Amino acid sequence: xxxxxxxxxxxxxxxxxxxxxxxxxxxxxxxxxxxxxxxxxxxxxxxxxxxxxxxxxxxxxxxxxxxxxxxxxxxxx
Amino acid sequence: xxxxxxxxxxxxxxxxxxxxxxxxxxxxxxxxxxxxxxxxxxxxxxxxxxxxxxxxxxxxxxxxxxxxxxxxxxxxxxxxxxxxxxxxxxxxxxxxxxxxxxxxxxxxxxxxxxxxxxxxxxxxxxxxxxxxxxxxxxxxxxxxxxxxxxxxxxxxxxxxxxxxxxxxxxxxxxxxxxxxxxxxxxxxxxxxxxxxxxxxxxxxxxxxxxxxxxxxxxxxxxxxxxx
Amino acid sequence: xxxxxxxxxxxxxxxxxxxxxxxxxxxxxxxxxxxxxxxxxxxxxxxxxxxxxxxxxxxxxxxxxxxxxxxxxxxxxxxxxxxxxxxxxxxxxxxxxxxxxxxxxxxxxxxxxxxxxxxxxxxxxxxxxxxxxxxxxxxxxxxxxxxxxxxxxxxxxxxxxxxxxxxxxxxxxxxxxxxxxxxxxxxxxxxxxxxxxxxxxxxxxxxxxxxxxxxxxxxxxxx
Numbered sequence: 136x137x138x139x140x141x142x143x144x145x146x147x148x149x150x151x152x153x154x155x156x157x158x159x160x161x162x163x164x165x166x167x168x169x170x171x172x173x174x175x176x177x178x179x180x181x182x183x184x185x186x187x188x189x190x191x192x193x194x195x196x197x198x199x200x201x202x203x204x205x206x207x208x209x210x211x212x
Numbered sequence: 213x214x215x216x217x218x219x220x221x222x223x224x225x226x227x228x229x230x231x232x233x234x235x236x237x238x239x240x241x242x243x244x245x246x247x248x249x250x251x252x253x254x255x256x257x258x259x260x261x262x263x264x265x266x267x268x269x270x271x272x273x274x275x276x277x278x279x280x281x282x283x284x285x286x287x288x289x290x291x292x293x294x295x296x297x298x299x300x301x302x303x304x305x306x307x308x309x310x311x312x313x314x315x316x317x318x319x320x321x322x323x324x325x326x327x328x329x330x331x332x333x334x335x336x337x338x339x340x341x342x343x344x345x346x347x348x349x350x351x352x353x354x355x356x357x358x359x360x361x362x363x364x365x366x367x368x369x370x371x372x373x374x375x376x377x378x379x380x381x382x383x384x385x386x387x388x389x390x391x392x393x394x395x396x397x398x399x400x401x402x403x404x405x406x407x408x409x410x411x412x413x414x415x416x417x418x419x420x421x422x423x424x425x426x427x428x429x430x431x432x433x434x435x436x437x438x439x
Numbered sequence: 440x441x442x443x444x445x446x447x448x449x450x451x452x453x454x455x456x457x458x459x460x461x462x463x464x465x466x467x468x469x470x471x472x473x474x475x476x477x478x479x480x481x482x483x484x485x486x487x488x489x490x491x492x493x494x495x496x497x498x499x500x501x502x503x504x505x506x507x508x509x510x511x512x513x514x515x516x517x518x519x520x521x522x523x524x525x526x527x528x529x530x531x532x533x534x535x536x537x538x539x540x541x542x543x544x545x546x547x548x549x550x551x552x553x554x555x556x557x558x559x560x561x562x563x564x565x566x567x568x569x570x571x572x573x574x575x576x577x578x579x580x581x582x583x584x585x586x587x588x589x590x591x592x593x594x595x596x597x598x599x600x601x602x603x604x605x606x607x608x609x610x611x612x613x614x615x616x617x618x619x620x621x622x623x624x625x626x627x628x629x630x631x632x633x634x635x636x637x638x639x640x641x642x643x644x645x646x647x648x649x650x651x652x653x654x655x656x657x658x659x660x661x662x
Contacts, residue, residue: 139250142315146254146308147235150261153304157417164424171431179438280658337616344613347605356658357599361613364592367651368617371644375620378640382500382631 220419223412230409237402251315258308260407261301262327264414266369268298273366276359288355289429291362292345293422297414299338305331326376333372337365452539456547461554463524470520474513474559479566481509486570502571503629507622510563510582517555518593519610521548522601535660545594545656552590577638581628584641585621591649592617598659620644
């Protein structure tokens with residue numbers, strides 16, 4: 136490999152390396168978010184009891200309700 | 213699941229296909245440039261990265277404008293994420309540009325290369341953007357201040373470019389120039405492939421990062437609500 | 440007719456607000472003396488920072504470079520103080536609530552900053568001519584144009600940094616990348632043979648950033 140080729144390869148590899156570094160940072164961030172969700176779930180074992188989620192939910196709408204509740208989180212006193 | 217929810221994976225797929233194809237073709241298929249030799253092939257990664265970074269900054273400024281316009285706080289995260297992507301790709305432009313300068317001129321940095329100098333200024337500017345975000349408490353005011361600063365940035369790009377061109381009148385004559393060689397059709401084709409791939413990659417990363425930031429924000433709000 | 444009344448009202452608001460800044464400065468004498476001392480001190484420091492045995496042309500170029508750096512840093516020094524009174528007395532909240540256009544606050548503050556800069560330059564340019572190089576008309580024109588650009592952008596960013604936790608620390612970071620074109624225009628007008636294009640560039644910068652600052656200031660100061 137000539138010097139030119141080595142430098143060109145290095146430039147392409149830097150690109151790859153930065154994208155991979157982003158991926159690693161994101162993996163850590165995802166892990167943290169996951170842990171936070173777990174903590175919250177542990178502190179509040181019955182999400183059905185939350186005042187902002189209706190207690191009785193028809194089977195099909197359960198997901199949609201949960202999603203809309205998490206999208207617009209009103210402050211819960 | 214609508215198509216909108218699948219935009220991220222779709223862009224990731226496009227990015228993967230196009231970038232693999234573009235880089236393979238850039239190494240093994242395109243003719244070697246007559247003037248600059250093999251090193252000209254950095255062009256296929258450097259210039260698409262620069263275009264992508266400009267696109268990210270412009271997208272961030274557009275979202276900032278929407279925020280000031282509609283006062284809808286969802287645009288704040290979008291603008292922030294776009295600027296973040298722009299800075300990541302801007303750093304890549306600086307690094308690949310430095311490597312190119314090293315091959316062509318034997319130095320790691322050249323003030324004679326306009327685009328590189330412009331990206332250095334933009335890098336400083338958008339680092340200050342992050343400083344600004346960090347030192348103001350989160351809330352609508354932080355969102356508006358960041359939006360105003362992002363708008364300043366997109367105006368600064370052409371003004372700085374003009375300034376760098378003008379400064380060549382008194383700093384030193386341009387010794388190095390990269391314009392000139394006519395691109396062959398095959399070169400232009402690989403360049404386009406690479407540009408589309410890089411922009412698709414930025415879009416995919418933008419979507420992932422945006423949903424991550426949204427998730428983070430939602431969790432924070434939930435926690436505040438429960439405590 | 441109503442437009443004319445509104446315009447007159449706007450001008451009156453700006454005049455009142457600018458007079459308030461001038462009066463505050465006259466009473467406290469905080470900012471302008473500090474700027475004067477700083478700019479002269481910077482010029483003296485620069486004398487020792489430049490190697491002595493330069494040829495004439497290089498020395499001219501370097502000296503003007505130092506002048507522009509000194510002027511920029513002096514402007515930053517003044518701008519860090521621009522919103523201190525407003526912040527400490529919570530005056531800015533009252534100003535925002537006042538029944539005047541928020542951009543009038545920006546315009547008044549910009550005028551005040553330009554006035555302070557002019558006072559500083561009234562000392563700095565003769566001092567520069569005395570210590571280093573004679574100052575020509577193009578440089579003076581460039582300084583006048585640069586004042587407008589720095590004050591326009593700086594007032595918005597000063598309001599931003601006044602609302603931040605890091606306060607004065609933030610302003611230079613925000614302002615320096617935006618000031619690079621001003622420095623290019625100023626030095627070009629001072630040292631090249633054809634200053635016209637650099638003066639035109641400074642005027643363009645002023646126009647563009649004055650418009651964007653004028654229209655966005657409101658979003659920075661409202662809670």
